[in-house]
Amino acid sequence: MNDAAPIRYVAKNMRLDLRLIADMVTPGSRVLDIGCGDGTLIDHLFRTKGCDARGIEIDMAEVTHAVAHGLPVMQGDADSDLSQYPDGAFDFVILSRTLQAVERPREVLRQMLRIGTRAIVSFPNFGHWQVRSQLLWGGRMPMTPVWSRPWHETPNIHPCTIRDFFHLAAEEGYVIERWLAVAEDGQRAPWRRFPALANLFGEQALFQLRRA
Amino acid sequence: MDQPETPPPAMAELAHQHVVFDDGLALECGVVVRPLVVAYRSYGTLNAERSNAVLVCHALTGDQYVAEAHPLTGKPGWWEQVVGPGRPVDTNRYFVVCANVLGGCMGSTGPRSPRGDGGTPWGTDFPPVTVGDMVRAQKRLIEHLGIARLFAVIGGSMGGMHVLQWAAAYPDSVFAAVPVATAAHHSAQNIAFNEVGRQAIFADPDWQGGRYWASGTRPARGLAVARMAAHITYLSEQALTRKFGRRLRGHGQHASTLFGDMFEVESYLQHQGSTFVNRFDANSYLTITRAMDYFDLAAEHDGDLGSAFAGTRTRFCIISFSSDWLFPTTESRAVARALNRAAANVSFVEIASDKGHDAFLLEEPDFHRTLAGFLAGCAEHAGLQPAPRPALQPAARP
Secondary structure (H helix, E strand, O other): HHHOOOOOOOOHHOHHHHHHHHHHHHOEEEEEEEEOOOOOHHHHHHHHHOOOOEEEEOHHHHHHHHHHHHEEEEEHHHHHHHHHOOOEEEEEEEEEHHHHHOOOOOHHHHHHHHEEEEEEEEEEEOOOOOHHHHHHHHHHOOOOOOOOOOOOOOOOOOOOOHHHHHHHHHHHHHEEEEEEEEOOOOOOOHHHHOOOHHHHHOEEEEEEEEEH | OOOOOOOEEEEOHHOOEEEOOOOEEEEOOOEEEEEEEEEEEEEEEEEOOOOOEEEOOOOOOOOOOOOOOOOOOOOOOOOOOOOOOOOEEEEEOEEEEEEEEOOOOOOOOOOOEEEHHHHHEEEHHOOOOOHHHHHHOOOOOOOOOOOEEEEEEEEEEEEHHHHHHHHHHHHHHHEEEEEOOOOOOHHHHHHHHHHHHHHHHHOOOOHHHHOOOHOOOHHHHHHHHHHHHHHHHOOHHHHHHHOOOOOEEEEOOOOOOOOEEHHHHHHHHHHHHHOOOOOOHHHHHHHHHHHHHHHHHHHHHOOOOOOOOOOOOEEEEEEEEOOOOOHHHHHHHHHHHHHHHHHOOOEEEEEOOOOHHHHHHHHHHHHHHHHHOOOHHHHHHOOOOOOOOOOOOOOOOO
16 A cells, blocks of 8 residues: 555656746646646645646556556546636646647647646757758758657657747737746756747747736 | 255345434435435444545445455455455555445345335335435435545446445535446446346246235346346456357257257356346346436536536546446546536546456456555545554564
8 A cells, every 4th residue: 555655756857847847836826737647747746836736648558657646647638628627727737748749739728828827838849950950961850869759650740949839829929928948958058048049959948828 | 047056045134234214314206215224334443533434335236245255145245356454445544334225135225125114115116216315325324424524435337426426415525536437327328238137127927016025036037137138238348258258168069959058158147147136136126227327417417517516626536447338438538527627636547458347346456556546645635644554563472
């Protein structure tokens, strides 16, 4: 029995973007993590910030793992399940490294900002110089540590760049409250304040949005 | 039909632990059953705060003997894999209660009960009870035991309907709810299979319009056929193929007569049917299947299942099984989505299994891990103390 007790406080091993996201979340808030995997982030948010954090995950094995560790996770799909929640049910709705894999990214963002006051979105940046150079010089779909699967196997059907995301947010009238681009190892970098440079050197992007 | 080798102990003679409520229970149909008897079993110890109680709700043909040998059949409890010391529902930690349903035949008020004191049994005059009535009878027992809030209500199949009804009717009395392999209503297909079973009972000459008790007989063949038909719905095609295939019982030669050789699956079903009649009352079967058919939690809330759970603070864990075609995952997902509409705290898992609806009663490690983990997480949120460690052996005296 005690083996099943949720003792999974693994912040120091947590994925970089999850650590950055966790820093953006207000203590005690209501959080929905879409594509929560095994629930590492919601566990962290509950344990360190007292959040009412819940998750949705499409992969049943991950869901079973998370629930078996006492985390409130339901099997579901960002494209079809968000419409079920009432308006304003959450303070933060998180979509980490999943936007590029959903069927209708624009609709998912709309739903996130309908059911939540704020949306936090992280995604791998397809504008990174390595990606660009592989396509330019190699003439083939890029394969990098971040974009690690061949074009015919990848679930990432909607890759986008940091500038693409700025453009979509403007089109939809969202307010970008914070944004940052980071290298995979998370080191600080002088280019992070300039969108064009961030789009070239940032491997991942992180945005906090709210409705206007 | 297999004949039992030894005559079974008479159901009526068996004494069950029970509570009597002299004021009875007013049913949804308007009838008051008086007195109300609720037979139950409990396991583990209620803590001083009375905060560690778990109500287990049994399925159509289950009963209160969850985690101990059955007094009639001698078989292990129907959920011994799930309820017991160190099990997912750990009786070292939780005080587990299971009550025989209203309308049942293991000691709770039902069609075999006498009308009033010493009268003749209700038989088919037993009023139509609902899942809501069954849950109100359970609530009386829980209050009688001095429990204001259940830590968890857990049940599969019809027991899962009870769980949903509990959560909808008494949201503040249920900290965590685990409906397993269930639905918020019976589908047309579910009702259809139940009707086949009921017609089999009606067609048995021994049923005698439901007054079989008056002549000391019982519609054993009809009830056995009902059980056989139902049992098929509890299994998956893969499970039947794996267990029996097309194997013949005996020498496997082609028979010289039409029914000379028996397929193993036939033998299995006949055994299931013939053993069932020794422990179940036909009028109870009719009463309970009807209650399941009429259950429709959404209909009671203007067609919106979400509003049945509006404002709930109960933590839910919905569990389905991939090969269950009686209560398929789509039904569980509908419940999960309704709970989302109510912004409830809900976990939802489909367990991969080829064992069909019966999977919830069988050895399914993923199911058991999920249940144990969910309860442990809820216990943390509820502030329940961890299970006490086994006492150290006292040192031997020199």
